[in-house]
Amino acid sequence: MNTQSPPTPLLQVADLRVHLHTHQGAVDAVRGIDFTLHRGETLGLVGESGCGKSLTALALMGLLPDAAQASGSILLDGQELVGLDDRALCRLRGNRIGMVFQEPMTALNPVHRIGDQVAEPLRLHRGLGRAAARREALALLERVGIADAARRLDAYPHQFSGGQRQRITIAMALACGPDLLIADEPTTALDVTVQQQILDLISDLVAERGMALILISHDLGVISQNADHMLVMYGGSVVESGPTEAVFATMAHPYTRGLFAARPQLVPRRPGERPRLATIPGTVPELAHLPAGCPFAGRCGFTMDACHTTPPPPVPLGALGALGAGHMARCIRLDAMPAAPEVGA
């Protein structure tokens, strides 16, 4: 008998909600998210624009805008983050949680030299002196692949390409050796050829440092290649989640199917056919007008009356044995779904 208890998860999130005060009144932009993340693992968050991915990330970082408020539970190594004051959250940010944003210039200050910007968290959080922080900043910039970093420490952000700027923000996020890295669409603003290099860099660093990674993307391909587990979000809810391999093998939820069908294709699906971009009919509903039942009901081709009135409970999907453990979809029409299309088809 195995008497060893499982390792404590780095992050345990339960019923995370983000309440927003908008001009249309109070709405819930994130509606009860649950997940567990261990060190060394990558969790992918995927979904269309506006589904609540960034607000989820900002809630984890304690960086929500003034109009937003988090509730539920976020345990980082057993410590509750929901309700912590700004000072305590500020200590955690940078120290234990690092974030990489979509647009590097959001994180970089255009009027400060990059060496100083990477050194700042080292001085602030780790109390390093000027010279030691500069040495460490140089080592970090070299590690993330800034060529000739010693000479470029005193350059300004505009003197670098988009890909190099993203490497610099990754160096900043890593400066204090965080346990958790959150990358919110880290490659969306970059050239296609640079995207893979940045994703490879992030995944090498996660493995090398034993961090956990939350990777946010609207691109299923990025998630399939990089995440161990994934959450598919729609209208602030997780409609399907589980081990990445199991989710792709089944694509149980009609929304996951729709996302998969709508992925850009470079080659025709059939010989002679012009590549066409399939779309999911309709648009993401306004937060203030989300249906009472399943958030996807208004765009789904499989609905019955109950889909419009009652929020669907999570349905466990264990069909794939160990591979599928923890796989669930919130849908009451799973039995009506045809077999999943083959990935790569």
Ligand SMILES: Nc1ncnc2c1ncn2[C@@H]1O[C@H](COP(=O)(O)OP(=O)(O)OP(=O)(O)O)[C@@H](O)[C@H]1O
């Ligand atoms: N500061 C804010 N004030 C009001 N509404 C907001 C605010 N920030 C986000 N929202 C709304 O909350 C919802 C979720 O936004 P969020 O930024 O999390 O989406 P997302 O999934 O990250 O989308 P994208 O893929 O476009 O980045 C959206 O409807 C958005 O309009």
Ligand SMILES: [Mg+2]
């Ligand atoms: Mg976003």
